[in-house]
Structure formats: structure tokens, C-alpha cells
Amino acid sequence: MKPLSVCRTGLLSVALLSATPWAVALEPVTADWLYLTGNGSWVARSVTLRQDETPLPLPIDQLSSGTFWWSAADPDLRVSWRSADTVSWVSEGSLVQVTGWPGSWTVVSLSDDVLILSQAGVRRSLPKSAWDRLSWVVGQNQEESLSLHVHQPDDRTNDLAYAWFDDLVSAEIRYSLDYRAETPVLMQQLVVHNDAVYDLVAPGYSYAQSREQPVMMMARDAMAASTAERADIGRPQAGDSSGQATLSSDQTIRMPANSHAWIPVDQVALNxxxxxxxxxxxxxxxxxxxxxxxxxxxxxxALPGIAGPLQVAVWDQQVALLETHYQPEQETxxxxxxxxxxxxxxxxxxxxxxxxxxxxxxxxxxxxxxxxxxxxxxxxxxxxxxxxxxxxxxxxxxxxxxxxxxxxxxxxx
CATH class of the missing domain: 2.60.40.1180 (Golgi alpha-mannosidase II)
Structure with a gap:
């Protein structure tokens, strides 16, 4: 995703300010709406400003102009933030994972251009050009959250809408088909992932496939999931917006931290x-x-209007599943x-x-x-x-x- 180009009568600046902790020990993050994509989600919120300076803590530790958006009834504002001073890079002895490589790897040497990783006596090099495939575990410190600071010229009432992009909250469309069944059915499912450290609640959500979203290295949190809570997600309906097929639901969505949910969306009987x-x-x-x-x-x-991976069920004690891809073509x-x-x-x-x-x-x-x-x-x-x-x-x-x-x-x- 390209950085957002923001044209305002006010000023949007990035400044180093003291961070306000995000009080999420037990409280979930409540959003106005959740915009799910395959690479992450936009978490949208709104607030009414009444003071000349308002801190708005966010449950993340990094932000950029391309992963943040805001709009106000009176845009004569200055919005600033400070990224938390967390562990930002690996060191020798760090345990990491690399997309496409099995298991975990230990960092044995690092430089500005390459990491040397080891696993069971096998060493591999990971050049800087491939570091977007790298992820690692860091200890989560709730005192190291990020805080927006919104400044307006004087005390007044002003409605502010804002959203941040979290690549740890995402969704994907998947399909399944048992073509040998007496009445074959193409099943469409939405799989929602909340790998963030916070519980998430919103009055509704939508899903759209996006071709351009931020790609970044991910530091995974080691905090345990809330085992007593389970995901509660309403079944979405198919629609379209801005030239894209969408799924959306106006039912409340609840996603505990580190949770995943499979939601049946549509079943189409094949003739x-x-x-x-x-x-x-x-x-x-x-x-x-x-x-x-x-x-x-x-x-x-009509068949579903969103593309996605498809598993063809066999289960004949010899072959389990055949993997392919569903792409909408003709309506039926x-x-x-x-x-x-x-x-x-x-x-x-x-x-x-x-x-x-x-x-x-x-x-x-x-x-x-x-x-x-x-x-x-x-x-x-x-x-x-x-x-x-x-x-x-x-x-x-x-x-x-x-x-x-x-x-x-x-x-x-």
C-alpha cells in the first residue's frame, strides 16, 4: 500500500511524544467497524473531542502514515504519535521463524545485509531482501503501547474518526467441495484470525480482497490466549463496493486475542x-x-463472487484432499x-x-x-x-x- 496522501487545512505531523499506556489488561478493544482483508484489517473508531489535547491510546506499538487514517468535522487539528521503544530487532541467539522454512531457527550471526540462521546443525543465510518473511517472538509489555495525541486550537466539540491497520487481524475466504456426494455442494467459508494480543469487539465487520496492503516483518507476542473466551462472529452476506466483491455482517463480532474462527458463508448445490x-x-x-x-x-x-483456495474432498483411504483455486467466471x-x-x-x-x-x-x-x-x-x-x-x-x-x-x-x- 502506498502511504496515504492527506490534504487538510490543519496539520498532520509525526512527533516524539510521551506514550500513554493502553489499558487492555482485561478490557477488549471496541471498534466502530472492522474492515477485514487477507493481509490485515482496518480497525475504525470514532471519538468526540472536547479538550485542546486528547490522548488516544492504541493497542499497537508501531504506526506509519500508510497504516493510519483520520478525518474530523473541523480538520484544524494536529495529530501526532510516538512509536513505543520496544525490542525492534533480533540478536544472536534469538529464535525466529521464516515463511517457507520448517520449524524455528536460531540466529547465529547478523549484519546489515544478511542473517545466518541455524537449525539442528544446518545453517542457512537469509538476505535482507527476504527479511519480510521473518517473524520472531518478543515479550509483550503493556506499558509499551502507542498513543495518538490530538491537538486542537482551543476547547471545543469536534467529532474525530480514525482507523489503524493491524496485520495481526485478518481473514481469508476458503472453499470446499465433495464432488462424489449424491448432491455435491460448493461451500464458501470465511476464516477470521486474531493473532493480536488484545480482544476485539465491533458491532459489525466486512471483508474484501485487497491487492495492495502493507507487507512488513512481524514480531509475534508470546502472551497466552484467553482460554475461557470463544469467538462470536455473525454470518456475513455477499455484496459489492467500489468494484470489489465483499462480505459483511451488521452483527456484533467478538474475537478473543490469539483466536481463529471458521464461519460458513454460503452453500450452493451443484446440478x-x-x-x-x-x-x-x-x-x-x-x-x-x-x-x-x-x-x-x-x-x-449464482455461484460465489470471491476467489479463494478450494479443497476437493476425496477421503477414500488413499487420498485426502486435492488443492485447487476457485475463480468466479460465469454467474452459474x-x-x-x-x-x-x-x-x-x-x-x-x-x-x-x-x-x-x-x-x-x-x-x-x-x-x-x-x-x-x-x-x-x-x-x-x-x-x-x-x-x-x-x-x-x-x-x-x-x-x-x-x-x-x-x-x-x-x-x-
Whole structure:
């Protein structure tokens, strides 16, 4: 996210001021609204100013112009903050984690450009360009919170709205599908994460996928979660805003610190699932080709309008889940890509005289559709042809390909 450009008649300045502790020993953070994204959340609040200086403590220890927003009825204000003087960097012996690396690693040496990490006698270097993948645990000190100081020229009533971005509070959309069920259902879920050290309460929330949000190193708190409290989140409704598909709920959301919640959002019954295996074949092909497995989902009602990872349930005592990605396409139809599969293959046999025989073999226990894109390329000509045909369960079909003087042709045998 680019830093916010703030144009006011007043002055927004960043100054070093004494911090006011955030009194969150037992009190939750109450927000006016929670704006969830995949990379964090905007926590929006409002207050009525009545004095010339008002401290507004925040439950975070760092802030920047790109992670803070404010607006006032009378904008003749000066808003300033001081970031807490917390442990801001690792040292030799620190225990850290790196996204994409298993387990925890110990810092054995550090410089301005690289960290040397060790785990069970194995050493790895982490260059500065990859430090956004780094996270570490620090002891939480509630006296080291951040405080806004809002100054206005004199004592008067003034409504102030403000929001901060917390990358420890986030959400993600996930999907699941049991395509072998008697009535297959595409299930949409919202997973909400509160990895912050404070409990969070808001009268409602919304979720929107965002392509640009702050990316920063994360110092994780070692404070234990509130074990007696559980998340309470209302089921959201689908909508749209500013060109983005959204989910929102005007029911109170309660998220204890270090908690996670799965919320069912939508279930769409599917009236048809078609399996296609696609092949790109050229006249120079000799080896057998695996098919690219695609599953087309069709429904009578509208499918969800937000993309997200999808787990295809198998649970046949051999395979648990297949991982893919749901992307909205047509209103009532979309296609999933499940990758390369040897369950349907394409074999080639040269017959000579610019002719070939292709054999499509289906090892599945259900009928599939084979889609072939054929091509011939040389210095003098470029020819293309295509065909799609059903292939019954546990069977093969044969096709003849011929390169004539005018075109490339294919037909079933």
C-alpha cells in the first residue's frame, strides 16, 4: 500500500511524544467497524473531542502514515504519535521463524545485509531482501503501547474518526467441495484470525480482497490466549463496493486475542459436474501425455463472487484432499484446474505418410470429456485443429490425425 496522501487545512505531523499506556489488561478493544482483508484489517473508531489535547491510546506499538487514517468535522487539528521503544530487532541467539522454512531457527550471526540462521546443525543465510518473511517472538509489555495525541486550537466539540491497520487481524475466504456426494455442494467459508494480543469487539465487520496492503516483518507476542473466551462472529452476506466483491455482517463480532474462527458463508448445490482432460499435441509428439484435469461446476443459482483456495474432498483411504483455486467466471458456472493427471492419457503412434493414430485412455470409474488441441509447425506452414469427445469409464478411444496439403484434420476411428 502506498502511504496515504492527506490534504487538510490543519496539520498532520509525526512527533516524539510521551506514550500513554493502553489499558487492555482485561478490557477488549471496541471498534466502530472492522474492515477485514487477507493481509490485515482496518480497525475504525470514532471519538468526540472536547479538550485542546486528547490522548488516544492504541493497542499497537508501531504506526506509519500508510497504516493510519483520520478525518474530523473541523480538520484544524494536529495529530501526532510516538512509536513505543520496544525490542525492534533480533540478536544472536534469538529464535525466529521464516515463511517457507520448517520449524524455528536460531540466529547465529547478523549484519546489515544478511542473517545466518541455524537449525539442528544446518545453517542457512537469509538476505535482507527476504527479511519480510521473518517473524520472531518478543515479550509483550503493556506499558509499551502507542498513543495518538490530538491537538486542537482551543476547547471545543469536534467529532474525530480514525482507523489503524493491524496485520495481526485478518481473514481469508476458503472453499470446499465433495464432488462424489449424491448432491455435491460448493461451500464458501470465511476464516477470521486474531493473532493480536488484545480482544476485539465491533458491532459489525466486512471483508474484501485487497491487492495492495502493507507487507512488513512481524514480531509475534508470546502472551497466552484467553482460554475461557470463544469467538462470536455473525454470518456475513455477499455484496459489492467500489468494484470489489465483499462480505459483511451488521452483527456484533467478538474475537478473543490469539483466536481463529471458521464461519460458513454460503452453500450452493451443484446440478452438474463435468470432468474434462485437455491435451496439447503436436505432430512431433512421441511420448505419452498426461491430461490436464479440469472440473466444470454448474448450478441453478449464482455461484460465489470471491476467489479463494478450494479443497476437493476425496477421503477414500488413499487420498485426502486435492488443492485447487476457485475463480468466479460465469454467474452459474466455473471451471476448476486440478493439474496434471495420469488417469487420462494420450498416446501417439506414427502411421507414416503424415498420418498418426492417437489413443485416449480413461482409467477413471466415470465418463470424461477429452479436449485435444492439435498443431503442426514447420518453416513453411502452421496448422491447427481441435476436437472434443466423450471417453467412457475404464476405456479408450482412437483418433486418426492426417496432415494434408491444405490442413490438419482429426477424426475418431
Amino acid at each position: 452438474r459436474i463435468d470432468h474434462q482432460y485437455r491435451f496439447n499435441w503436436s505432430t512431433r509428439q512421441q511420448d505419452s501425455l498426461p491430461g490436464q484435469w479440469h472440473m466444470t461446476l454448474s448450478a441453478d443459482e 458456472q466455473t471451471t476448476l484446474s486440478l493439474g496434471s493427471s495420469d488417469m487420462v492419457t494420450l498416446g501417439t503412434e506414427s502411421l507414416g505418410g503424415q498420418q498418426w493414430e492417437l489413443i485416449v485412455t480413461n482409467r477413471n470409474s466415470f465418463e470424461v470429456e477429452a479436449v485435444l488441441d492439435l498443431s503442426h509447425w514447420d518453416q513453411d506452414r502452421n496448422d491447427q485443429a481441435g476436437i472434443s469427445l466423450p471417453v467412457p469409464a475404464n476405456s479408450s478411444v482412437r483418433l486418426q490425425v492426417r496432415l494434408g496439403s491444405n490442413q490438419l484434420t482429426v477424426r475418431p476411428l
